[in-house]
Amino acid sequence: MSSNDDKIKSALEIALEKAQKLGALSDEEKYRLKDEELVAAGEALAKRYLNGLPLRDVEAELAGRAEEDRRMISHHLLQHLLDRSDIGHIGRDDNILAAIQHLSGDPGIVQSIRDLLQKYESAIEKAKQENLSALEAAKRNELESMGISGSAVEPAIETSREWMQIQQDLDSHYQEQLEQIKQKCKNLTDSTHTATPPEGRENAIQ
Amino acid sequence: MNLVDNFYAYLWPGETMPEMQTYGNNCNSYLVAKALPEDKHVLVDPGMVTNEARQNCLDRLISEMEKDGIKIGDVGLILNTHAHPDHYGASEAIRKMSGAQVAIGRGDDDFLKLAGGAMAQAIKEMGFEFPELNPDFYLTEGELRLGQDLVARIMLTPGHSQGHIAIYWPDAKVFMGGDLIFHGSTGRVDIPGGSAQSLKESIEQVAQLEIEYLLTGHQYGSPGIIVGQEEIKHNFDLIRRHIFPYL
Numbered sequence A: 001m002s003s004n005d006d007k008i009k010s011a012l013e014i015a016l017e018k019a020q021k022l023g024a025l026s027d028e029e030k031y032r033l034k035d036e037e038l039v040a041a042g043e044a045l046a047k048r049y050l051n052g053l054p055l056r057d058v059e060a061e062l063a064g065r066a067e068e069d070r071r072m073i074s075h076h077l078l079q080h081l082l083d084r085s086d087i088g089h090i091g092r093d094d095n096i097l098a099a100i101q102h103l104s105g106d107p108g109i110v111q112s113i114r115d116l117l118q119k120y121e122s123a124i125e126k127a128k129q130e131n132l133s134a135l136e137a138a139k140r141n142e143l144e145s146m147g148i149s150g151s152a153v154e155p156a157i158e159t160s161r162e163w164m165q166i167q168q169d170l171d172s173h174y175q176e177q178l179e180q181i182k183q184k185c186k187n188l189t190d191s192t193h194t195a196t197p198p199e200g201r202e203n204a205i206q
Numbered sequence B: 001m002n003l004v005d006n007f008y009a010y011l012w013p014g015e016t017m018p019e020m021q022t023y024g025n026n027c028n029s030y031l032v033a034k035a036l037p038e039d040k041h042v043l044v045d046p047g048m049v050t051n052e053a054r055q056n057c058l059d060r061l062i063s064e065m066e067k068d069g070i071k072i073g074d075v076g077l078i079l080n081t082h083a084h085p086d087h088y089g090a091s092e093a094i095r096k097m098s099g100a101q102v103a104i105g106r107g108d109d110d111f112l113k114l115a116g117g118a119m120a121q122a123i124k125e126m127g128f129e130f131p132e133l134n135p136d137f138y139l140t141e142g143e144l145r146l147g148q149d150l151v152a153r154i155m156l157t158p159g160h161s162q163g164h165i166a167i168y169w170p171d172a173k174v175f176m177g178g179d180l181i182f183h184g185s186t187g188r189v190d191i192p193g194g195s196a197q198s199l200k201e202s203i204e205q206v207a208q209l210e211i212e213y214l215l216t217g218h219q220y221g222s223p224g225i226i227v228g229q230e231e232i233k234h235n236f237d238l239i240r241r242h243i244f245p246y247l
């Protein structure tokens, strides 16, 4: 168990101890504290996963939790990974896709992300082919007007303002579609995404 | 300080051990005055804005240039020999002051992309700066023509970094080598992108040139500039004999 989890646990325990002295915590307070703990545990696990903790170790840690907590931590973990994914980066990290597939339990989600990525990449490639030589010629002209030329000069189109604008437009178009897939994925685990309301689990926090 | 013709040198202090300790790390910067239309200057390896010894490297460069009557606002082009922060670090800051164009070797582009991602994050977390760089153009093997009649030869000199370039000015026989070669030593090859074999090949290629002024990227306890063809030839021999076997 991570020191983070320990810290969160002890914070909860401290709150409970205090509450015991002051009188019992209300159910809402218990529920809120529990929910905060699970969100934090999910995020902490996501961060450790992104820092190299293998998926099987993530699984082993989840397995050590009670069934309901496990579902919720796993939901928050997935949520955190999805929130960190944008169209420009999600394809670079196979780890994120592997975790999404594993945690969502739906291989269709990852397949649709991969399909979208492929469309995005070919759109970028097409835009490059359509714009690159014009942008390159414009940059060469600009440099020449400043007295800079020669065979050693290769305009850096991909960092030019004009290209970045084109790329930004494509990014936001495909990001929108990615957000829809992400939402679908979040909905998949939505039924378990918050702690059970107090009335259903009076004895959940001992 | 004026070196020869329109060439100026701004050496980062570090010829002695106490200097090295006081001033920390930064590179030597070089400048070709009035190389571009409207008397704009070309600056090679601007160094860092500030370094690990909390020295204001860029402020120092600016005031040293002013002693020579050269204003930072008149820099029209920044050439970077490679994508290490102690060389290119101040590029974007100077661009803001002058509107200068910025260039670097194509082969270090991957390094820069990494600089925008995980590597930069890791390095930042260790407390180091990894400044942004958005080059206007890349430098590749060939001729760089500046203004009416100034020509520089850009050479690909990998070894210290994959995309390391050097700049040779044939008319003045000036060679700006970045971190390829120093007085009595060579650039490190143990940094990501480094290669001992490439470094040796790059140095042998440069040894063929007729060089009167060899301008290095750091002083590291030795003079940053080697003057005279005999001295320079001697330095190549020394490196072949005493450094190559250990690379």
Ligand SMILES: [Zn+2]
Residues within 6 Å of the ligand: B082, B084, B087, B160, B179
């Ligand atoms: Zn270097």
